[in-house]
Amino acid sequence: MKKVKKETQLDKTPKYTVKEVAQIMKISAHTVRYYDNEGLIPFVSRTQSNVRMFSEYDLSWIRTVHCLRATNLSINDIKKYIDLCLKGNKTIQQRAKIIFNQEKNLKEHLKQLQEQMKVLQIKKKYYTNLLKNKSKDVWNPYK
Amino acid sequence: MKKVKKETQLDKTPKYTVKEVAQIMKISAHTVRYYDNEGLIPFVSRTQSNVRMFSEYDLSWIRTVHCLRATNLSINDIKKYIDLCLKGNKTIQQRAKIIFNQEKNLKEHLKQLQEQMKVLQIKKKYYTNLLKNKSKDVWNPYK
DNA sequence: TCTTGACATTAGAGCGGCTCGAAGGTGTAA
DNA sequence: TTACACCTTCGAGCCGCTCTAATGTCAAGA
Numbered sequence: 457m458k459k460v461k462k463e464t465q466l467d468k469t470p471k472y473t474v475k476e477v478a479q480i481m482k483i484s485a486h487t488v489r490y491y492d493n494e495g496l497i498p499f500v501s502r503t504q505s506n507v508r509m510f511s512e513y514d515l516s517w518i519r520t521v522h523c524l525r526a527t528n529l530s531i532n533d534i535k536k537y538i539d540l541c542l543k544g545n546k547t548i549q550q551r552a553k554i555i556f557n558q559e560k561n562l563k564e565h566l567k568q569l570q571e572q573m574k575v576l577q578i579k580k581k582y583y584t585n586l587l588k589n590k591s592k593d594v595w596n597p598y599k
Numbered sequence: 600m601k602k603v604k605k606e607t608q609l610d611k612t613p614k615y616t617v618k619e620v621a622q623i624m625k626i627s628a629h630t631v632r633y634y635d636n637e638g639l640i641p642f643v644s645r646t647q648s649n650v651r652m653f654s655e656y657d658l659s660w661i662r663t664v665h666c667l668r669a670t671n672l673s674i675n676d677i678k679k680y681i682d683l684c685l686k687g688n689k690t691i692q693q694r695a696k697i698i699f700n701q702e703k704n705l706k707e708h709l710k711q712l713q714e715q716m717k718v719l720q721i722k723k724k725y726y727t728n729l730l731k732n733k734s735k736d737v738w739n740p741y742k
Numbered sequence: 743t744c745t746t747g748a749c750a751t752t753a754g755a756g757c758g759g760c761t762c763g764a765a766g767g768t769g770t771a772a
Numbered sequence: 773t774t775a776c777a778c779c780t781t782c783g784a785g786c787c788g789c790t791c792t793a794a795t796g797t798c799a800a801g802a
Binding site: 516519527545551565568570593597 | 609
């Protein structure tokens with residue numbers, strides 16, 4: 457028996473205000489509006505009095521934007537990715553390339569941060585010793 | 600027999616131009632000058648014709664700045680740290696606090712990046728499958 | 743000696759990604 | 773009906789570079 461993965465259907469009914477989205481995503485309401493203005497969140501609906509209302513579907517776009525931003529993809533490149541998504545199947549290769557590349561970048565970035573962590577921990581050890589021994593510090597490369 | 604750690608003496612003789620420092624530290628020459636102008640590299644000497652010349656001692660300051668910057672401490676806070684260093688022993692506690700705090704921040708940041716890495720890898724898997732099966736993509740939260 | 747070229751200097755503009763504030767609109771609750 | 777809590781847009785401000793323009797220095801080659 458073949459298993460068929462059920463397509464995840466995302467609710468498109470408007471539910472959340474900008475402030476609520478901000479709380480859910482842990483970013484500022486200003487930033488949410490900024491992303492919307494930059495076209496990174498397609499199809500955001502508005503009430504009759506022009507207030508943005510976000511659905512679960514919108515949230516899933518924001519999650520994508522947030523992930524790409526957190527891993528340091530520029531707003532411009534995120535915009536390109538989103539636009540490719542909207543163009544459908546014929547852009548799968550291009551989108552895949554962006555994601556693969558982004559994973560590579562993040563890997564490199566993580567490696568560098570981990571190196572800096574080592575440096576920081578040497579400094580930490582230096583100060584811990586200094587405090588413990590109540591000794592004077594001298595110039596050394598670990599300061 | 601008591602072991603006494605020998606104090607590391609850093610050479611203060613001018614050796615490197617801004618460009619050479621940039622190459623060594625893998626940052627732009629512009630940035631090196633910017634750090635100098637902001638007072639993050641104390642005591643940088645100049646030739647008679649006003650050209651910056653950096654010693655090993657200067658390099659060690661730059662390494663500190665670079666580490667703190669790479670772990671996202673603001674220029675302003677780095678300046679404060681450097682100034683505390685220059686004030687000597689009475690500031691050990693304050694400096695230690697900055698370093699300990701910075702290590703905590705970096706730890707948190709690393710944690711978040713690793714979470715985003717997971718998200719990226721889900722996306723990667725999604726596209727890898729799509730490409731392998733030459734199937735069509737549907738809207739799903741992993742896009 | 744003069745020119746060329748590779749470097750350096752400064753001041754200041756530009757940019758990305760927010761971040762904030764002002765000025766105004768809307769909708770509910772006292 | 774007034775207060776308030778939210779929303780809107782627009783534009784300025786900020787940080788940390790990043791780049792450009794205008795100018796200076798200096799060594800090598802014609």
